[in-house]
Amino acid sequence: MTTHETHSIPKGEDGLLALDQVVKHFDISGGLLDQLRFENGRFVRHRTTVKAVNDVSFTIVPGETFSVVGESGCGKSTLARTTLGIYPPNSGRILYRGKRIDNKNAQQMLPYRRKMQMIFQDPYASLNPRKTVMQTLEEPVVFHNPTISSSQVKDRVAEVMSQVGVDPKWAGRYPHEFSGGQRQRISIARALMVDPEFIVADEPVSALDVSIQAQILNLLMDAQTQRGLTYMFITHDLSVVQHISTRVAVMYLGTLCELSPARTLFENPRHPYTQALLSAIPKLGRRKGDHIKLKGEVPTPIHLPSGCVFHGRCVHADRRCAEEIPKIRSAEHGVIVACHGVEEGRL
Numbered sequence: 001m002t003t004h005e006t007h008s009i010p011k012g013e014d015g016l017l018a019l020d021q022v023v024k025h026f027d028i029s030g031g032l033l034d035q036l037r038f039e040n041g042r043f044v045r046h047r048t049t050v051k052a053v054n055d056v057s058f059t060i061v062p063g064e065t066f067s068v069v070g071e072s073g074c075g076k077s078t079l080a081r082t083t084l085g086i087y088p089p090n091s092g093r094i095l096y097r098g099k100r101i102d103n104k105n106a107q108q109m110l111p112y113r114r115k116m117q118m119i120f121q122d123p124y125a126s127l128n129p130r131k132t133v134m135q136t137l138e139e140p141v142v143f144h145n146p147t148i149s150s151s152q153v154k155d156r157v158a159e160v161m162s163q164v165g166v167d168p169k170w171a172g173r174y175p176h177e178f179s180g181g182q183r184q185r186i187s188i189a190r191a192l193m194v195d196p197e198f199i200v201a202d203e204p205v206s207a208l209d210v211s212i213q214a215q216i217l218n219l220l221m222d223a224q225t226q227r228g229l230t231y232m233f234i235t236h237d238l239s240v241v242q243h244i245s246t247r248v249a250v251m252y253l254g255t256l257c258e259l260s261p262a263r264t265l266f267e268n269p270r271h272p273y274t275q276a277l278l279s280a281i282p283k284l285g286r287r288k289g290d291h292i293k294l295k296g297e298v299p300t301p302i303h304l305p306s307g308c309v310f311h312g313r314c315v316h317a318d319r320r321c322a323e324e325i326p327k328i329r330s331a332e333h334g335v336i337v338a339c340h341g342v343e344e345g346r347l
């Protein structure tokens with residue numbers, strides 16, 4: 001199979017949310033004294049930068065569940081936070097319904113803040129232990145609708161609590177009085193309180209018991225159907241992704257390797273890294289010998305490899321892979337892949 005033309009950079013006009021060549025690096029150099037090294041008789045200043053997200057572009061379509069997968073440390077959370085404006089990108093553009101939001105100040109971001117909500121991995125850490133459920137849930141509503149009456153707020157809290165499966169009569173309780181699953185339901189309620197359009201869920205079930213995970217996933221899927229929500233779903237757990245995703249983006253070392261409709265990705269992964277990731281899932285009926293073992297270790301995002309960031313671990317890599325950064329290109333069936341081997345038709 002060969003690939004077609006270079007995938008045009010998404011402009012975001014048709015999408016709900018689009019990233020266009022987004023870069024997010026963290027400067028971890030520390031103070032000036034930490035940065036100075038004595039070399040050849042003089043002091044030289046060295047900066048250390050974690051290259052967490054590198055030149056990432058995609059468009060999320062209204063109503064879809066867009067999952068981002070990859071091993072721990074590949075930049076998923078940074079991507080999620082940058083998408084929502086929690087971290088400003090170093091470069092690139094973020095568009096919401098075709099309008100740039102990465103260059104807006106706090107006041108200009110307010111209408112977007114209501115539309116874009118986040119659910120975190122650890123509901124206990126993300127809920128204020130000193131606030132009752134009522135206080136936690138009414139806060140965003142009052143913030144975004146200062147003229148709303150207190151009885152309207154209370155009705156709204158009760159309505160959303162019922163929707164997420166927490167009895168409204170517990171609104172006076174504190175987070176520690178709930179189980180992990182119930183706390184995550186309350187976190188979801190907090191996100192839903194302001195009628196968002198777009199929710200970024202960062203590993204929302206990873207901290208929960210397996211038996212509870214399915215309930216929370218079902219709750220998220222039901223809320224999506226009832227409210228027409230669009231999700232960006234961050235996870236390292238591919239078995240979760242398979243069931244809930246419309247499309248899946250695979251990241252390695254802060255770089256987008258492959259973006260495919262979920263079914264296509266699981267049936268016919270194109271990028272060698274995606275193939276290795278999927279081969280590690282026992283559930284898919286693969287034999288033990290099918291597990292693709294990658295050579296070497298994941299390089300540090302402080303010193304990114306040249307060319308394709310995956311080339312040092314890829315059994316198919318050649319000289320071009322070591323020298324030239326592969327461009328994101330569209331292949332068949334809505335697949336987008338960044339791999340010289342796929343482009344050349346040898347993979």
Ligand code: ADP
Nearest residue numbers: 026050052071072073074075076077078079301
């Ligand atoms: P993931 O969510 O895939 O586990 P992260 O986005 O959390 O990955 O991290 C990507 C890389 O960026 C890691 O090397 C991590 O140590 C680094 N990183 C994340 N947040 C910060 C930060 N605030 N300051 C410095 N480095 C960070």
